[in-house]
Amino acid sequence: MDDRDLRLLEYTAIRHETSIDYKVWQEFISEGVFPQYYFPNLKDLDELNNSFTICTLSERTQVLTDDAIKNSDKVKRAVERYAGLINRNDIRILYDGGKYYPDIWKNLSGMPRVIFVKGDVTTLCDLDHNGGASIVGSRSPGRYALYATKEFSSRLSTKGVVIVSGMALGIDRQAHEACINAGGKTIAVLPGGCDVVYPYQNNDLYDRICENGVVLSELPPGQEIIKQYFPSRNRLISALSDVCMIMEAGEYSGTLHTASFAAAQSRDVFVLPNSIYAENSIGGLKLLRDGAEVLIDVDTVYERIRGEVGNRAEYFDYDPVPYDAGSMNISELRDLSKKCPDRLEEKDWKVLVLDELSEKPKNIDELCLTLGIPFSYLSALVTSLEIEGRIANEKGKYVLTINGC
Amino acid sequence: MASKVRIVKVYTSFMDGMTPVPAEVEVSITPGLPTFDVIGLCDSSIRESRGRIQPALVSSGFCMPKGHITASISPSYIRKSGTGFDLPIALGMLIASGQLQVPEDVRIYSSGEIKLDGKIAGTPQAAMRLRMLPDEYDYVFIPEEETDAARCACLTATAVNSLSAFRDAFDSDSYSPVNYSLNDIEEYEEEIPDFSAVKGQEKAVRALLIAAAGVHNILLLGSPGCGKTMAGKILAGILPPLQGSEIGDVYSVMEAAGLKDDPEEGLILSDRRPFRYIYPGMSRGRILGIPSKLMPGEFALANHGVLFADEIFEYKREVLEALRVPLEDHVVRMSKDGRNFAFPASFVFVAAGNPCRCGMLYESGRRCTCTPNVINSYMSKLSGPIRDRLDLVAEMRSISGKSMAESASAEDRKINEQMKQLVKQAWDMQRRRFNDGVFNGTCCNADAELFRASSEVVNYAAEISEACGFSARGFNRILRVGRTIADIAGREDMETADVAEAGIYRKGDLVNGRSGFKAS
Structure with missing residues (x-):
């Protein structure tokens, strides 16, 4: 834990443990007291309080600043507590202007300046470079919505899209799980500290997400769940994605918050159409009436994400992952493999295997049947693809990993 | 008035634990009050022989000798029991x-x-x-019931069924012993299930072939009713028939286990490879044998054949873990009265189980209702060491009725024959490489010939092991399976493709320990 991390923690503690609120920070920045990428600590506040500048600020700010300095013991205790949890749980602190802080937030206002993450932070880079999709919905969904969630989540993640959700039960869980099962990467934005598993039933999922993605929270470590904070968490979910997919939402569902945040953050909102008689469908249908887009197929969503990624790539000047339109000779290869299989080389067969798997996960017997090659040969191909990390065995079936597509 | 005491020696044999011991029965008759003593650490089954011999002699037209009769059995320092001493004692008396x-x-x-x-x-x-009998007797008499045993031992002997047959047994013209041999035993003919039962499941078929060809332990995972047991029987069916002394090995263990001579229990002299079936309800004694009685269990009975362990995930932990050492050493060891006995147990171990609690994990559609936690905890019932001993893992799934109907065809018979041929060819190659009865799956770890391969192949195997987090044994197993795959193809040298194929049968997953087996 270095000085910068301590400063970030102190900044967080001031934000959460004292009555200094968002408005005060706004004033500090707009009045030029602190630069935009600066994280003031207690010392800075103390200096400010003793300088003349404080007199130029509003009365409320003066009172609150003074109050914060009086509470400095509380802040220091909080910093120690955070530091302990961070060390114990292997948590990383990301900050605005630092490495891994998502580019996708750069043009939005109201995003947290410090976030806490656990897991594989490179997922955030993948999100910026490959695009992200948030998938949200009811906690007790119907089969139809669950099925669609699985389908969209796994197919988007095999294309490299990062799936973002809130690790709640129901749709959220399904979205994370399908993504991980398909070998993709996923982000969970938690409603408490990023070391607080909520709900407890998702303990297993939490571990899997930490391995195959990242859990993220703007709240300091150890922060218990506050129900009132849920909508606020939803704004981060929609902000962390290029498109927001609403799988199922009742009339008064919290999911609708996510949708309105997404619209405010100019994210495309897709809603899965459902029967008007179905439970929990009215909220989603009303969104459709208000002009949300209908979620019909993966390709439309993917194209939209590619568009956003392209814009971002231009803006931040990095090379986007090339658009995977499917190489032209796949069908030629397929024909050739049927007519004269002898002319195909090992690498051609590998392409065909990957092509078969891009349709859906298949077991090796199905692959053997459709490709029509001897099992002994196919199994050697599959082993070598597995070693290369391009496919993985999942519940007896082979799936593409993120490197495979 | 000392009369000449005649002492007659008749030879016999008895079992000391599991060791056959040749013995000598000396009978002397001296004048005096009629007595009958049997000496030489005999138990009551031998001492009671008097009660049997006397009426038998009379009813066969002989008479009970008068005088002091002593029968001494040597070596007399070994405790002995059994009624097999009746005949030598009676002959000695006569x-x-x-x-x-x-x-x-x-x-x-x-x-x-x-x-x-x-x-x-x-x-x-x-x-x-009989198999341990030294070849030094002029006359060998066996009960007619033991002719099958005599055939196992390739013995030259006369079978007798009653005492009266001895009246003229020693006349030089009429003594005509029979050369018992295994040449003319019935060839075992039974409908073996053919490969159509597992058609469309290429991985399972191939894995069964490899298991049969190299005597590798195999784990079949699949939903209830997908044909796992059938697969085990198919495997037994494509093994070459028992040869030479193996027939005797199998027969004598069956005898020792007390199997009865009826088709149900299967004490038949034949060249059919044993197929033994164990299930979770069986006691440890049934499976591994009962040391106090020196009774071989299913492990020893499956020697030279196939042992099918059904529902492998449901065994009690202590039973399952007790199988570790016998599976590795191919021998079941027992101790009784401070002495150790070993039963050879070299077989193809076929374990079968469901991949998860509901069993539907590999079925298409969304039929499995287990959460990842449940699946993992189900899988982890099989401990790492046991898992390490399984060379091959194959997933199976139920095939639809339609493809079932399509699959039953005359061609399947041909596949069976082809499989048999491939297994035989692989066995021949291994016979040339090792001693008889040792295979790629069972030979010792230090065998240089087994692991002879180009550095390219070894490096590739190492790469696979690395990617899967295999133990050293896992690496070793990959090369073994690779060796068998090369043997099936009739190649003297392993190629990288063989090792690559071997990698696919190794646990459900290779990288990252996703679901199914965690990388160990």
Whole structure:
């Protein structure tokens, strides 16, 4: 834990443990007291309080600043507590202007300046470079919505899209799980500290997400769940994605918050159409009436994400992952493999295997049947693809990993 | 008035634990009050022989000799039991009393229990005793019930069924022993299930072939009713028939286990490879044997054949873990009275189980209702060490009725024949490489010939092991399976493709330990 991390923690503690609120920070920045990428600590506040500048600020700010300095013991205790949890749980602190802080937030206002993450932070880079999709919905969904969630989540993640959700039960869980099962990467934005598993039933999922993605929270470590904070968490979910997919939402569902945040953050909102008689469908249908887009197929969503990624790539000047339109000779290869299989080389067969798997996960017997090659040969191909990390065995079936597509 | 005491020696044998011991029965008859003593650490089954011999002699037309009769059995320092001593004692009495005329200095071997009416019955573990018989007797008599055992032992002997048959047994013209041999045993003919039962499941078929060809342990995972048991029987069916002494090995263990001579229990002399079935309800004693009785269990019974362990995930932990050492050493060891006995147990171990609690994990559609936690905890019932001993893992799934109907065709018979041919070819290659009875799956880890491969192949195997987080044993197993795959193809040298194929049968997953087996 270095000085910068301590400063970030102190900044967080001031934000959460004292009555200094968002408005005060706004004033500090707009009045030029602190630069935009600066994280003031207690010392800075103390200096400010003793300088003349404080007199130029509003009365409320003066009172609150003074109050914060009086509470400095509380802040220091909080910093120690955070530091302990961070060390114990292997948590990383990301900050605005630092490495891994998502580019996708750069043009939005109201995003947290410090976030806490656990897991594989490179997922955030993948999100910026490959695009992200948030998938949200009811906690007790119907089969139809669950099925669609699985389908969209796994197919988007095999294309490299990062799936973002809130690790709640129901749709959220399904979205994370399908993504991980398909070998993709996923982000969970938690409603408490990023070391607080909520709900407890998702303990297993939490571990899997930490391995195959990242859990993220703007709240300091150890922060218990506050129900009132849920909508606020939803704004981060929609902000962390290029498109927001609403799988199922009742009339008064919290999911609708996510949708309105997404619209405010100019994210495309897709809603899965459902029967008007179905439970929990009215909220989603009303969104459709208000002009949300209908979620019909993966390709439309993917194209939209590619568009956003392209814009971002231009803006931040990095090379986007090339658009995977499917190489032209796949069908030629397929024909050739049927007519004269002898002319195909090992690498051609590998392409065909990957092509078969891009349709859906298949077991090796199905692959053997459709490709029509001897099992002994196919199994050697599959082993070598597995070693290369391009496919993985999942519940007896082979799936593409993120490197495979 | 000292009269000449005639002492007659008749040879026999008995079982000391699981070791056959040749023995000598000396009978002397001296004048005096009629007594009958048997000495030599005998238990009551031997001492009771008097009660059987006396009426039997009378009912067979002989008479009970008068005088002091002593039968001494040596080596006399070993405790012995069993009714097989009846016949040698009775013969000794008849010869000593002059009721049977036998040339001087002939060595007679006999063994058998005598019934009151003079009939002669077989005694347990005959095959084991007869197979160890030294070839030094002039006359060998066995009860007719033991002719199968005599065939195992390739013995030259006369089978007798009653005491009266001895009246003219020693006449030089009429003594015509039979050369028992295994040449003419019935070839085992049974409908073996053919490959159509697992058609469309290429991985399972191929894995079964490899398991049969290299005697590798195999784990079949699949939903209930997907044909796992059938697959085990198919595997037994494509193994070459028992050869030479193996037939005797199998027969004598069956005898030792007390199997009865009826088709249900299967004490038949044949060249069919044993197929033994164990299930979770079986006690440890049934599976591994009961040391206090020196009773071989299913492990020993499956020697030279196939042991099918059904529902492998449901065994009690202590039973399952007890299988570790026998599976590795191919021997079941027992101790009784401070002595150790070993039963060879070299077989194809076929374990079958469901991949998760509901069993539907590999079925298409969304039929599995287990959460990842449940799946993992189900899988983890199989401990790492046991898992390490399984060379091959194959997933199976139920095939639809339609493809079932399509699959039953005459061609499947041909596939069976082809498979048999491939297995035989692989076995021949291994026979050339190792001693008889040792295979790629069972030979010791230090065998240089087994692991002879180019550095390219070894490096590739190492790469696979690395990617899967295999133990050293896992690496070793990959090369073994690779070796068998090369043997099936008839190649003297392993290629990288063989090792690559071997990698696919190794656990459900290779990288990252996703679901199914975690990388160990």
